[in-house]
Amino acid sequence: MTPARQRARIVELLGEPLLASPWLARLGRISFLGTLDRHPRSRRASNRLEHSLGVACLAADAAAGLALSPARARLFVAACLLHDIGHYPLSHAAEPAFAKLLGAGHHEVGRWIVLGSGPIPRARSLAPALEQIDVDPASLWAIVDRSPDLAPELAPLAELLKAPINLDTLEGIHRVARDFRLRKRKLPQDIFTWMPGDAGPVLAIAASALPAIDRFWELKDRVYDRVINLPSNILAEARLCELVARSVGREVLDTLDHFDDPALRRRLGSDALDRALLDGGEDHDYELWATERYGEIVGAGPGAGERRPILVRTRKRYFVDPAVEPAATGLALPDWARRYRHERTQGWLVSRRQDQLSLPLPGLELRPNDELASEAPEF
Numbered sequence: 001m002t003p004a005r006q007r008a009r010i011v012e013l014l015g016e017p018l019l020a021s022p023w024l025a026r027l028g029r030i031s032f033l034g035t036l037d038r039h040p041r042s043r044r045a046s047n048r049l050e051h052s053l054g055v056a057c058l059a060a061d062a063a064a065g066l067a068l069s070p071a072r073a074r075l076f077v078a079a080c081l082l083h084d085i086g087h088y089p090l091s092h093a094a095e096p097a098f099a100k101l102l103g104a105g106h107h108e109v110g111r112w113i114v115l116g117s118g119p120i121p122r123a124r125s126l127a128p129a130l131e132q133i134d135v136d137p138a139s140l141w142a143i144v145d146r147s148p149d150l151a152p153e154l155a156p157l158a159e160l161l162k163a164p165i166n167l168d169t170l171e172g173i174h175r176v177a178r179d180f181r182l183r184k185r186k187l188p189q190d191i192f193t194w195m196p197g198d199a200g201p202v203l204a205i206a207a208s209a210l211p212a213i214d215r216f217w218e219l220k221d222r223v224y225d226r227v228i229n230l231p232s233n234i235l236a237e238a239r240l241c242e243l244v245a246r247s248v249g250r251e252v253l254d255t256l257d258h259f260d261d262p263a264l265r266r267r268l269g270s271d272a273l274d275r276a277l278l279d280g281g282e283d284h285d286y287e288l289w290a291t292e293r294y295g296e297i298v299g300a301g302p303g304a305g306e307r308r309p310i311l312v313r314t315r316k317r318y319f320v321d322p323a324v325e326p327a328a329t330g331l332a333l334p335d336w337a338r339r340y341r342h343e344r345t346q347g348w349l350v351s352r353r354q355d356q357l358s359l360p361l362p363g364l365e366l367r368p369n370d371e372l373a374s375e376a377p378e379f
Helices: 003-014 022-027 034-038 048-064 071-083 091-102 106-115 127-132 137-145 154-163 167-179 209-228 232-247 251-259 259-269 268-274 292-298 334-338
Strands: 193-196 201-208 286-289 311-320 330-332 338-350 372-375
Touching: 003 048, 003 071, 003 193, 022 048, 022 251, 034 091, 034 232, 048 071, 048 193, 048 201, 071 137, 071 154, 091 251, 106 127, 106 137, 127 137, 137 154, 137 193, 137 334, 154 167, 154 201, 167 209, 193 330, 193 372, 201 209, 209 311, 209 330, 232 259, 232 268, 232 286, 232 311, 232 338, 292 311, 330 334
Parallel strands: 311 372
Antiparallel strands: 193 201, 201 330, 286 338, 311 338
């Protein structure tokens, strides 16, 4: 479905004023993949609004499959539409720097925008627009936040944004795979269902959808291994964070509804930003090692400094555990994290050329004992 058709579908459910708000328009000017957009393997660039519309459409499908009431479906679709509303320019690429400078990650910024709290006054927030369509901003944010105070009947909807198999990741991973030409299969329309439980209906993945969801989890591993953890992307994110740390201050909060990719480019300077962003060439010069033996070498006392890695990365690997079998009707929510598993391993970004190992990373000012650490974002 094209972005235009997705937008039309969500306008039909939520109305045009919400979609026309400056906050959602801003998402259309924020890159979905940030530093990866210019990689030579990227077929096209997406923005955060396209992703948010895609997640909202998956929510509409789920609402129909779960037979939610019209009011509850509208609340759920609105929550999915706005789950990323607080993203900074270039999405996850420079978020560590923004969060440190401004004291809030994109999730907390989203809270401000939806509820009219923090530095965002109610008049500038989305709360009035949500109330006009009979969507309670506090209930909406409780779903996005998976709040412990969430009403029991809404708790399963929050899981569809936070559980291992969630609408945000389903849309995001498929989007990355499409943009980077990784083989994928279309997701089934009816993924989720209800199963009987001791205390009432339990959210589940339908038995008919499990083969597709198993393939999706394997696709997620390929996306992280072949795209998110590309050496050029890791380096570009580090350079970008350094630039943001030098050039951005809390004053951006005063005009946050206009703080997007073009605004960041103006603030950092086009030449400086272009030098920080990637062109894919560094994928030939660097590689991500993830062996215990290399960790021993790096920490091996005097002389190891010459072989010290440029940057430390926490790598995520995803795998299906077939020993966790579904019931006849599907896989209940408590079993999702057991079947769809992941592990974190330590990785070290190093040069393939021995003569580069002791050289400073272009664009970064590393002191002798500095160590840059990062973790790949969750989409």
